[in-house]
Amino acid sequence: MLPSGFEYHRPSTIDEALDLLEELGEGAKVLAGGQSLIPLMKLRFAAPAHLVDINRVQGLDTIEERDGELHIGALVRHNELVRSTLLRDRYPMISAAAPQIADPLVRNLGTIGGSLTHCDPSGDLGAVMLAANGRVVLKSKSGEREVPVTEFLASTFQSSIAPNEILTSVRVTSPTGNYGGTYLKLERKVGDYATVAVAARLLMANGSIGTAGIGLTSVGLTNIKATAAEDALAGQAPSQELFAEAGRLAAAACNPVSDVRGTDTYKRHMVEVFVRRGLTTAAEMAGAA
Amino acid sequence: MEVTITVNGTTNTMDIEPRMLLVHVLREQLRLTGTHIGCDSTSCGACTVLYDGTPVKSCTLFGVQADGVEITTVEGLLTAAGLDPMQAAFKEHHGLQCGYCTPGMMLVGKALVDENPAPTDDDVRNAIGGNICRCTGYMNIVKAIQGAAAARSAASTEPANA
Numbered sequence: 001m002l003p004s005g006f007e008y009h010r011p012s013t014i015d016e017a018l019d020l021l022e023e024l025g026e027g028a029k030v031l032a033g034g035q036s037l038i039p040l041m042k043l044r045f046a047a048p049a050h051l052v053d054i055n056r057v058q059g060l061d062t063i064e065e066r067d068g069e070l071h072i073g074a075l076v077r078h079n080e081l082v083r084s085t086l087l088r089d090r091y092p093m094i095s096a097a098a099p100q101i102a103d104p105l106v107r108n109l110g111t112i113g114g115s116l117t118h119c120d121p122s123g124d125l126g127a128v129m130l131a132a133n134g135r136v137v138l139k140s141k142s143g144e145r146e147v148p149v150t151e152f153l154a155s156t157f158q159s160s161i162a163p164n165e166i167l168t169s170v171r172v173t174s175p176t177g178n179y180g181g182t183y184l185k186l187e188r189k190v191g192d193y194a195t196v197a198v199a200a201r202l203l204m205a206n207g208s209i210g211t212a213g214i215g216l217t218s219v220g221l222t223n224i225k226a227t228a229a230e231d232a233l234a235g236q237a238p239s240q241e242l243f244a245e246a247g248r249l250a251a252a253a254c255n256p257v258s259d260v261r262g263t264d265t266y267k268r269h270m271v272e273v274f275v276r277r278g279l280t281t282a283a284e285m286a287g288a289a
Numbered sequence: 290m291e292v293t294i295t296v297n298g299t300t301n302t303m304d305i306e307p308r309m310l311l312v313h314v315l316r317e318q319l320r321l322t323g324t325h326i327g328c329d330s331t332s333c334g335a336c337t338v339l340y341d342g343t344p345v346k347s348c349t350l351f352g353v354q355a356d357g358v359e360i361t362t363v364e365g366l367l368t369a370a371g372l373d374p375m376q377a378a379f380k381e382h383h384g385l386q387c388g389y390c391t392p393g394m395m396l397v398g399k400a401l402v403d404e405n406p407a408p409t410d411d412d413v414r415n416a417i418g419g420n421i422c423r424c425t426g427y428m429n430i431v432k433a434i435q436g437a438a439a440a441r442s443a444a445s446t447e448p449a450n451a
Binding site for chain 2: 001002003007102103190
């Protein structure tokens with residue numbers, strides 16, 4: 001299948017890329033890993049007049065902790081997340097999700113910035129970043145702004161990025177004290193969209209839960225942050241009863257549809273189960289089980 | 290747009306339309322038809338090639354993105370010395386039935402063995418997660434990739450004058 005014709009641009013710096021977006025306007029799309037955009041273009045669901053390929057823009061491919069924050073460059077490939085020892089040691093939820101994204105070949109090209117901007121409700125990293133209270137940095141010629149992922153994932157396949165902006169970095173506040181997190185995904189086969197997936201993390205404070213994070217995949221019009229469940233966990237001592245209650249609250253917050261992967265009832269039930277299991281694993285990691 | 294792509298060690302400078310996918314450039318322009326189109330929707334891995342050594346799906350990458358890049362296709366496995374150990378192992382272990390997925394499987398296997406000289410069953414199964422064999426001949430594919438790894442390790446420990 002061939003996409004519609006387009007003009008191809010390959011800037012080598014972020015400034016050049018931003019100049020191009022400013023000049024080309026709404027007809028331009030940013031090409032990063034291309035693992036969602038190119039299939040959409042082949043199906044002609046997307047037919048941009050211009051592609052601005054940012055793959056050779058330097059400085060967008062690092063993972064580092066700086067000033068109490070984790071910075072992940074927009075062009076970091078999913079398999080770089082898999083291999084990162086920093087993430088393995090300090091950000092177990094991201095590290096658990098990474099090897100479950102798509103399949104190994106897609107992970108070699110797909111990027112974190114592209115995945116979030118694509119805003120697919122079945123995207124794994126959206127749920128992870130909602131649970132992590134992540135932020136994205138959006139840069140344009142006139143400056144940059146930091147936007148919470150809760151706002152960024154505006155609607156189905158619709159992020160709040162402006163046509164003249166590029167997502168340059170994803171940020172998460174570094175955890176202190178005891179913490180744990182994981183990502184549980186139910187899929188029919190490698191590479192399929194999640195039937196249901198749950199990102200869960202706990203940051204402990206004085207033996208109680210300080211902050212809880214729960215993000216849901218494939219059970220609504222966007223990835224969902226289960227805020228009622230998070231609020232019910234905050235300040236409480238971890239227990240199985242509490243985690244079961246959080247599971248019920250998260251299941252009530254989601255809105256799955258019946259499809260070839262399962263009925264809405266089944267998916268809702270799996271959210272409940274995965275939230276409970278995910279929180280139990282996170283508490284064990286945090287030494288609070 | 291004029292691009293220069295090195296394919297299996299040969300440098301090709303050509304004019305390609307930006308919307309041509311890498312698999313089209315390989316098959317139609319360079320006549321390297323060993324790279325197969327299976328699903329054409331990023332699901333099956335039949336079109337796998339090595340992009341600077343990393344396995345990717347050539348149906349989900351524009352040819353212009355490979356400008357200045359070294360691509361290896363299944364045709365590049367064969368050398369003057371004969372079959373690549375990966376090809377020899379697929380032959381020996383009967384790692385194919387219809388053969389349609391085989392180029393992709395061998396290239397993924399090669400990238401795996403380059404990084405991990407002694408892959409376990411799980412390592413191989415994880416690595417080929419993006420490649421579908423619709424004959425469902427996975428058992429022998431796993432054996433072949435492990436066999437190639439073993440053959441390579443044995444060859445590298447043989448005395449130099451053997």
